[in-house]
Amino acid sequence: MKISINGAQTDLPADARVSLLDMLREHLHLSGTKKGCNQGACGACTVLLDGRERILSCMALAVQYEGRAITTIEGLASSGEMHPLQRAFIEHDGFQCGYCTPGQICSAVGMADELSRGVPSHVTADLSAETILLTHDELRERMSGNLCRCGAYNGIVDAIADVHAERVA
Amino acid sequence: MTPFTYTRARDAAEAVRLGAENVAKYIGGGTNLVDLLRETIEHPHSLIDVTGLSDTIEQREDGSLLIGAATRNTAVASHRAVRSQYPVLSRALVAGASAQIRNMATVGGNILQRTRCAYFYDHDGSRCNKRSPGEGCDAIGGFSRNHAILGASSACVATHPSDMCVALAALGANVHLRSARGERTLFLTDLHRLPEDRPDIETMLEAGELITAVEIPALPFSARSTYRKVRDRASYAFALVSVAAALEVEGDTVKEVRLALGGVAHKPWRAWKAEAALKGRRATPESFRAAAEAELADAAPLRDNGFKVELANRTIVAVLTELMEMDV
Numbered sequence: 001m002k003i004s005i006n007g008a009q010t011d012l013p014a015d016a017r018v019s020l021l022d023m024l025r026e027h028l029h030l031s032g033t034k035k036g037c038n039q040g041a042c043g044a045c046t047v048l049l050d051g052r053e054r055i056l057s058c059m060a061l062a063v064q065y066e067g068r069a070i071t072t073i074e075g076l077a078s079s080g081e082m083h084p085l086q087r088a089f090i091e092h093d094g095f096q097c098g099y100c101t102p103g104q105i106c107s108a109v110g111m112a113d114e115l116s117r118g119v120p121s122h123v124t125a126d127l128s129a130e131t132i133l134l135t136h137d138e139l140r141e142r143m144s145g146n147l148c149r150c151g152a153y154n155g156i157v158d159a160i161a162d163v164h165a166e167r168v169a
Numbered sequence: 170m171t172p173f174t175y176t177r178a179r180d181a182a183e184a185v186r187l188g189a190e191n192v193a194k195y196i197g198g199g200t201n202l203v204d205l206l207r208e209t210i211e212h213p214h215s216l217i218d219v220t221g222l223s224d225t226i227e228q229r230e231d232g233s234l235l236i237g238a239a240t241r242n243t244a245v246a247s248h249r250a251v252r253s254q255y256p257v258l259s260r261a262l263v264a265g266a267s268a269q270i271r272n273m274a275t276v277g278g279n280i281l282q283r284t285r286c287a288y289f290y291d292h293d294g295s296r297c298n299k300r301s302p303g304e305g306c307d308a309i310g311g312f313s314r315n316h317a318i319l320g321a322s323s324a325c326v327a328t329h330p331s332d333m334c335v336a337l338a339a340l341g342a343n344v345h346l347r348s349a350r351g352e353r354t355l356f357l358t359d360l361h362r363l364p365e366d367r368p369d370i371e372t373m374l375e376a377g378e379l380i381t382a383v384e385i386p387a388l389p390f391s392a393r394s395t396y397r398k399v400r401d402r403a404s405y406a407f408a409l410v411s412v413a414a415a416l417e418v419e420g421d422t423v424k425e426v427r428l429a430l431g432g433v434a435h436k437p438w439r440a441w442k443a444e445a446a447l448k449g450r451r452a453t454p455e456s457f458r459a460a461a462e463a464e465l466a467d468a469a470p471l472r473d474n475g476f477k478v479e480l481a482n483r484t485i486v487a488v489l490t491e492l493m494e495m496d497v
Binding site for chain 1: 170172173174175177196198199200203204206207216218220243246247252253256259260263264266267268269270272273403404405
């Protein structure tokens with residue numbers, strides 16, 4: 001019963017009730033992933049499944065992810081270099097208190113992958129379009145699962161738009 | 170959370186065998202059930218993980234689709250045939266929840282998700298006939314802005330929260346079921362129950378019965394279909410009212426129409442009366458309005474949700490008008 005966390009094979013908890021979020025924070029002391037609402041409403045606990053798919057770790061029982069790979073905010077940097085989104089959040093002041101930031105950044109990584117796969121959103125006008133541009137409305141809709149109670153949305157949107165400039169309309 | 174055992178089913182046969190043996194719940198993405206476990210509203214002895222079962226979308230020669238119950242909501246919304254032939258389904262899915270939740274949630278779990286009535290969730294503070302049959306309902310006489318206007322009872326005024334199910338109801342989808350006793354199919358519109366005096370019994374599923382797939386029959390005019398959701402926020406909120414519709418017009422006459430409402434009832438509400446009132450009539454805003462009113466004539470609003478009646482009327486007219494003008 002193993003799960004890969006940021007590339008390291010890790011034992012799953014024996015108690016099936018442990019959420020992926022509590023496993024990360026309490027068992028592995030990876031406290032970058034945040035517990036906001038613990039009921040799937042705020043997005044602070046967003047992590048990446050198999051390197052690309054954003055999920056909520058608070059609503060995930062860890063045992064359901066046996067054999068899968070999870071990437072948290074601690075696993076985004078490579079060879080000591082911050083992920084481009086991490087740098088952009090600093091440049092654009094995409095936070096105030098910082099509590100939602102790890103979830104925002106993991107979510108933005110997953111969002112970019114969805115966009116590249118042509119996953120439509122609520123504001124996509126043409127469902128048959130091969131390429132979906134990251135308009136202001138698309139970006140805000142696609143990130144609506146991540147709340148920022150400080151209201152740093154303008155900086156968050158600018159940071160994400162900057163990193164995905166080639167897709168911005 | 171009450172302790173439970175956890176087993177990952179390898180296939181449907183194993184799932185229903187385990188489901189017959191225990192005080193068990195099937196778990197998909199967990200986006201509703203984990204919350205209900207945490208709130209101790211659900212307390213199964215065992216969880217049977219069915220996310221390893223069929224998650225493929227099969228497009229058959231006759232144009233129908235067979236969607237495995239473990240298919241994630243994002244995969245259905247993104248599927249090429251769903252986007253081109255059943256836009257109402259794709260639009261309903263992306264109107265629901267958030268991207269993270271849609272990536273986790275399965276089709277089977279979406280259908281069987283439970284109401285978000287705040288009184289149902291308020292385990293310690295509120296009476297709820299759905300949680301504890303016979304104890305009373307604090308939503309009736311309480312804050313009822315989000316509650317039902319159609320098909321409710323003196324025992325329960327909760328609404329079904331799914332957007333996807335509203336689209337499936339309009340499309341005439343079938344649900345494939347399997348248990349240790351065998352297999353059967355039900356129309357989605359016959360799967361969920363109205364509350365009557367037993368709101369705790371939400372579906373026609375028998376003990377241990379599992380949803381294995383959803384079948385969407387070919388519908389020649391389904392490309393001219395859409396979903397509109399009216400809610401208190403621009404995104405990531407449950408529906409106050411939603412409308413799923415498909416329309417076929419010949420000349421200036423309505424040849425075929427499919428209409429279903431969300432946010433108004435204990436189940437996805439197929440608007441049979443409005444459909445009957447429209448077929449063969451001229452496709453004008455006046456006949457759309459008359460059909461909407463025929464459906465909403467039975468509405469019984471509560472203290473805080475009277476606005477839903479006019480909102481539903483107007484949304485039906487707006488959606489049908491949009492479909493008239495749609496480039497297909």
